Amino acid sequence: MTGTETKARPAEAKVEHFDVLIAGAGISGVGAAYHMKTQCPGKSYVVLEKLESFGGTWLWHKYPGIRSDSDLYTFGYRFKPWTGTPIATAEEIRNYMGEVIEENDLGQHIRYGHQILSAEWSSKDSLWTLKVRRAETDEVLTFTCNFLWMCQGYYNYTKPYTPDWPDMDKFKGQIIHPQLWPDDLDLKGKKVVCIGSGATTATVVPAIAGEVEHVTVLQRSPTYFIPGRNENEMVTELEKIGIDWDTIHRIARQKVLFDQHDFTRRCLEEEDVVTEELLEGVKAFLGEDYPIDKHFTPRYRPWRQRIAFVPDGDLFQGIASGKASVVTDEIERFTENGILTKGGQELEADIVITATGFNLSVLGDIPFTVDDKPVDFSDTVTYRGMMFTGVPNMAWVFGYFRASWTLRVDLMGDFITRLLKHMDEKGVSQVRVKLREEDKDMEILPWIDPEDFNPGYLMRSMHLLPKRGSKYIWQHTQDYWNEKEEIPNIDLDSEEFDYSGQKAKTPETADA
Numbered sequence: 147m148t149g150t151e152t153k154a155r156p157a158e159a160k161v162e163h164f165d166v167l168i169a170g171a172g173i174s175g176v177g178a179a180y181h182m183k184t185q186c187p188g189k190s191y192v193v194l195e196k197l198e199s200f201g202g203t204w205l206w207h208k209y210p211g212i213r214s215d216s217d218l219y220t221f222g223y224r225f226k227p228w229t230g231t232p233i234a235t236a237e238e239i240r241n242y243m244g245e246v247i248e249e250n251d252l253g254q255h256i257r258y259g260h261q262i263l264s265a266e267w268s269s270k271d272s273l274w275t276l277k278v279r280r281a282e283t284d285e286v287l288t289f290t291c292n293f294l295w296m297c298q299g300y301y302n303y304t305k306p307y308t309p310d311w312p313d314m315d316k317f318k319g320q321i322i323h324p325q326l327w328p329d330d331l332d333l334k335g336k337k338v339v340c341i342g343s344g345a346t347t348a349t350v351v352p353a354i355a356g357e358v359e360h361v362t363v364l365q366r367s368p369t370y371f372i373p374g375r376n377e378n379e380m381v382t383e384l385e386k387i388g389i390d391w392d393t394i395h396r397i398a399r400q401k402v403l404f405d406q407h408d409f410t411r412r413c414l415e416e417e418d419v420v421t422e423e424l425l426e427g428v429k430a431f432l433g434e435d436y437p438i439d440k441h442f443t444p445r446y447r448p449w450r451q452r453i454a455f456v457p458d459g460d461l462f463q464g465i466a467s468g469k470a471s472v473v474t475d476e477i478e479r480f481t482e483n484g485i486l487t488k489g490g491q492e493l494e495a496d497i498v499i500t501a502t503g504f505n506l507s508v509l510g511d512i513p514f515t516v517d518d519k520p521v522d523f524s525d526t527v528t529y530r531g532m533m534f535t536g537v538p539n540m541a542w543v544f545g546y547f548r549a550s551w552t553l554r555v556d557l558m559g560d561f562i563t564r565l566l567k568h569m570d571e572k573g574v575s576q577v578r579v580k581l582r583e584e585d586k587d588m589e590i591l592p593w594i595d596p597e598d599f600n601p602g603y604l605m606r607s608m609h610l611l612p613k614r615g616s617k618y619i620w621q622h623t624q625d626y627w628n629e630k631e632e633i634p635n636i637d638l639d640s641e642e643f644d645y646s647g648q649k650a651k652t653p654e655t656a657d658a
Contacts, residue, residue: 160287164190166566167276167291169510171195171256172202174297174543174555176243177223179252181559184225186566192289193252194278196261200243204236206303209324211353212236215345215454219378219398220406220550227395231376233457260287265294267516267538272575272647274539292575295562296542297555298510307503307603312479319484319496324350325504331497333357339485339493341477342501343369345454350501352460355469362493363472364485368444369451373427376457378402403549407627410548413449420448431462441472451601452547506607509542527590528612529579529642530633531622532558538578547599549626557626557633568638575647581615582641589616599624 166186168178171193182191197205204212213235214221221239222228226246230238247253259281266275276289306325314321322328324346338358340347343365351361380401384394412420421443428442444451456462464470475487484495514521516537526534532541543558545551569577581588593611594604614621619642623629 160285161290162192162287163290164192165291166191166293166295167274167289168193168295168297169262169512170202170296170298171197171200171258172204172297172299173221173239173243173552174299174545175202176200176246176252177552177555177559178295178297178543178562179255180223180225180246180250181556181563183250183252183255185559185563189566191255192291193256194260194262194276194289195256195258196281198258198281200247200256200258201236201240202299203303204239204243207236207325207327208329209327209346209350209353211349213349213457214239215349215452216550217378217402217455218242219381219395219402221552222395223552224399224556227391228398229391231457232378232381233376233455262298262510262512265512265514266518267514267540269517269538269576269647272539292539293562293566294540296509296540298507298512300506300508300544301504301603302507302511305505306500307505307606308500309502311477314480316482317480317484317495317498318482319498321498321500323500323502333497335359336496337484337494338362338497338499339364339495340499340501341365341485342499342503343367344501344503345452346501348454348456348461350499351470352464355464355467358469361464361470362495363470364477364487364493365441365472365474366476368440368442368474370424370444370448370453371428371442371456371461372424372453373431373456373459373462403553403627406549410449413447417447424448424453427459428462431459432466436465441474449548450597450599503601503603506603506610508607508610508612523612524610526612527581527615527620528593528622530619530629532561533579534612535579535581538576544622546626547601547624553626554629557629561633561636565638569645570649572645573649574645575649576645578644578646579642580644581620585615585617585620588620590614591616591621594622594624 166182166189168175168191175193179193182189199205214233217232218228218230218234219232222242223246228242261279263277263279272292273290274294278287278289280287303325306323308323333354334357336358338354338361340351340361341364347363348371351363355361378398381394381398384397425438425443429438465472473487473491473493475489475491478486478488481492485493508523521537523534526536528534531544541558541562543555545554565577590613592608593614596605
């Protein structure tokens, strides 16, 4: 099953009320819907997705070779075993998500083609009111909910990041960003330059190398990669001896997480040793004579930016075969026939692919108001990267950079459903997070420490993101290995939680 057969029921009323509204039907939103169904079966919920189907990034992106850059044993949900190869294609991931939707009857709760235009909170009514454009009819609908669960991702699909290089308008060929890949692009026999050095480049280049005349990777500076076989030998052996997939999935997740934790520790404590190991992995494909120092030795320590896994070393196989090559230099300007580098080299191209990253989107760039006052999220302080001071009854799923995103989806699914049930037990309709008396003088800092993690998309958008505090609970620590113990044990009656209001009323216009 592709999952595209899963149908959402049409919106029948202009105003509808739900206990919980989930924004987005990507990997986070589908996971959130599962947790609502299984952990809060008595509550009504709806998932609003602006695209025509589920999948989020795995539906939107159409560029060649699109695949995960982390293993599916941890990127997959904890409740559904992954039975394919560790690194999976977009189609395989969407098939997996489609099975989750079908097996749990989640499709009836999802409204596709519904774009959230605004979100307004009323403390008087204990309600969020959302204006939503329905693509099929272009009408604007109104939804209300008691709790808003933001799962819309963290970057702008339609406006990718492309630097404004000199003389781009003089180039006679095509300039394409992978986020906006055209369906009818003909690469056969073309000279291609791919600008960038990250996971997208490592995906696109091997996928097109056999079709184009030649593809040149033009990078300003190198990135770390982990080449290896797209197979988990332990999983293969456990399957061979007849272990059931639930058990295999649980063991594989535990082993991968153990290895990732140890690798992250070693990146901090054994920087030189880990760097040498990563470079040796590249040399195994490109040989001792290849200029590894110039093209594949980054200026930063491992894990200060995300490290992509390269299945079967396919990027390096393309380079070794001569179908692809690497130039490490900066761009001076575009020419009619290609790109002139600052080093004086002209790279001829029929097509230039700008794998230069994305623009971060904070809460979907949706305008929020709380009691008629606009919310500027950069003025808020985050509670564990999930909730924000001054914004009631709302949580945002923001995953991990050094571990699979979905690990936090499951953790937050447990936390939010527990919080909702706790509010019911207390007979309250509102919850806010607030700085405690002991926090009043703490240092307020950017969302993440750039010395710890500093990819370009974060550095460009840090001013838009909520702030973190110097105290532990007021930051997104990016540490799954501690959070998996801490989040399930959060005391929901501790001082940072501020409850108020009687149990929420359902509007007379409701159609839950």
